Amino acid sequence: MLTADDNERLCQVGAGTPMGEVLRRYWVPAFPAGDLPEPDCPPIGLSVLGEELVAFRDSAGRLGVLDELCCHRGASLVYGRVEEGGLRCIYHGWKFDTAGRIVEMPNCVNPAVMERIRQQHYPVVEAGGLGWVYLGPPGTEPEFPRYPWMAAAPGELTVSELLYDCNWLQVQEGSLDSSHLGALHLDTLAATRPGRRRLGSFEFPGELWDPSARLPGGGTAEGNPSDDNAPRIVAEDTPFGFHYAAIRRTPDPSKVYVRVTALSFPYVAHIGGTGGAVIVVPRDDESCSFIGVFARRLPGAEPPADPASWRDRPWDPYPTRARALALPGQDRVAMAERKSFAGIRGGNRYQDAVVQGIGRRRRTYGRATEHLVPADAAIVRLRHLLVDSARRLEAGEAPHGLGNGYDYGQLQAASAVIDADQPWQALVPGNAGVAEVASDATTSTAGG
Numbered sequence: 391m392l393t394a395d396d397n398e399r400l401c402q403v404g405a406g407t408p409m410g411e412v413l414r415r416y417w418v419p420a421f422p423a424g425d426l427p428e429p430d431c432p433p434i435g436l437s438v439l440g441e442e443l444v445a446f447r448d449s450a451g452r453l454g455v456l457d458e459l460c461c462h463r464g465a466s467l468v469y470g471r472v473e474e475g476g477l478r479c480i481y482h483g484w485k486f487d488t489a490g491r492i493v494e495m496p497n498c499v500n501p502a503v504m505e506r507i508r509q510q511h512y513p514v515v516e517a518g519g520l521g522w523v524y525l526g527p528p529g530t531e532p533e534f535p536r537y538p539w540m541a542a543a544p545g546e547l548t549v550s551e552l553l554y555d556c557n558w559l560q561v562q563e564g565s566l567d568s569s570h571l572g573a574l575h576l577d578t579l580a581a582t583r584p585g586r587r588r589l590g591s592f593e594f595p596g597e598l599w600d601p602s603a604r605l606p607g608g609g610t611a612e613g614n615p616s617d618d619n620a621p622r623i624v625a626e627d628t629p630f631g632f633h634y635a636a637i638r639r640t641p642d643p644s645k646v647y648v649r650v651t652a653l654s655f656p657y658v659a660h661i662g663g664t665g666g667a668v669i670v671v672p673r674d675d676e677s678c679s680f681i682g683v684f685a686r687r688l689p690g691a692e693p694p695a696d697p698a699s700w701r702d703r704p705w706d707p708y709p710t711r712a713r714a715l716a717l718p719g720q721d722r723v724a725m726a727e728r729k730s731f732a733g734i735r736g737g738n739r740y741q742d743a744v745v746q747g748i749g750r751r752r753r754t755y756g757r758a759t760e761h762l763v764p765a766d767a768a769i770v771r772l773r774h775l776l777v778d779s780a781r782r783l784e785a786g787e788a789p790h791g792l793g794n795g796y797d798y799g800q801l802q803a804a805s806a807v808i809d810a811d812q813p814w815q816a817l818v819p820g821n822a823g824v825a826e827v828a829s830d831a832t833t834s835t836a837g838g
């Protein structure tokens with residue numbers, strides 16, 4: 391549990407707040423690059439870490455990210471024209487290039503003024519189907535993380551984004567939470583078998599839950615080799631942040647089922663078996679983006695569905711708004727008839743969204759009354775690294791997980807049945823884990 395003050399410190403993302411400063415020291419996966427599909431297409435508005443920004447693609451295809459409000463007299467550049475190498479404000483026509491330089495200033499004939507003023511701009515990299523922005527102090531950018539899935543051809547990458555109406559941390563905690571799979575996502579597990587998998591789908595219909603199956607899904611689900619819902623969690627720090635193993639017993643006592651999740655601190659979680667990443671990005675203190683990137687389809691999978699076919703919509707200057715999550719009602723009949731465990735249709739993301747706070751408009755989870763158990767060890771590790779990074783920054787040191795020369799192309803997640811006496815680290819040698827953290831130290835150290 392955390393005090394209200396500690397929790398606020400942990401959750402706030404704005405400039406000048408302890409965690410806001412930490413979060414600015416990493417490349418932020420800020421928007422799907424497909425939102426800017428071609429040179430000189432309409433710009434988009436972005437909210438990232440409480441900053442209001444505009445992103446555009448210039449005539450040469452380069453991305454630019456600038457402060458949203460024009461440095462002349464504050465018109466929104468989201469309404470600007472993108473033309474001939476720049477973004478032009480529609481108020482008085484000032485035109486900016488991707489580096490924020492003013493290239494035309496129709497209402498001022500003095501060229502010295504043009505030289506002196508610059509629109510605030512941010513470094514941006516396009517990779518893995520996303521636009522990545524750096525909002526930290528100029529010159530402090532860490533090396534850009536080139537994850538294995540970024541090597542996929544663009545056509546093989548599926549990028550989707552949903553906007554969640556709550557603080558980012560409770561969503562990220564859900565991504566690092568192995569022990570909810572066998573409860574909340576029981577319907578999904580029961581329907582998951584070769585040839586029927588709907589990876590990244592938003593259309594999972596809440597298929598029949600086998601009432602005879604033991605948790606989590608047991609009988610019908612090849613690919614779920616364990617019904618152990620109290621995984622042992624072992625975490626290790628790594629150059630990129632941390633990784634952890636969720637270790638489950640199997641019917642064969644000589645074997646264990648291991649899932650290794652690797653968090654490239656603090657936004658990008660790599661989860662075994664998905665071939666991509668799930669990403670949570672704070673928009674402001676009370677909203678965040680949940681982005682899924684999947685590098686390939688699993689054998690037999692159907693093509694992932696796009697939630698709202700947003701590409702076909704008329705221009706929306708804030709495309710993330712089109713992805714605001716509309717939650718389905720809970721199907722109590724299906725629950726009573728034992729056809730569904732949680733009664734939430736739409737698949738994992740919808741089920742996650744309900745419990746992570748959106749269902750009851752719990753914008754920022756207070757954490758004052760929680761009781762953590764050993765299965766929550768990865769969540770404790772996330773909080774610890776955030777809090778300790780803030781302490782380190784305030785002491786003039788580097789925060790955790792900046793890489794320090796680490797080759798992000800080696801980063802791995804895993805999902806496998808192994809011999810019980812085999813070290814799980816052998817599944818993910820590229821992660822360079824160090825300093826194992828005991829899974830029992832959970833209940834008293836959540837904040838530090």
Ligand code: FES
Pocket residue numbers: 460461462463464465479480481482483484
């Ligand atoms: S406010 Fe943008 S050009 Fe005047």
Ligand SMILES: [Fe+2]
Pocket residue numbers: 564570574575738742
């Ligand atoms: Fe989940």
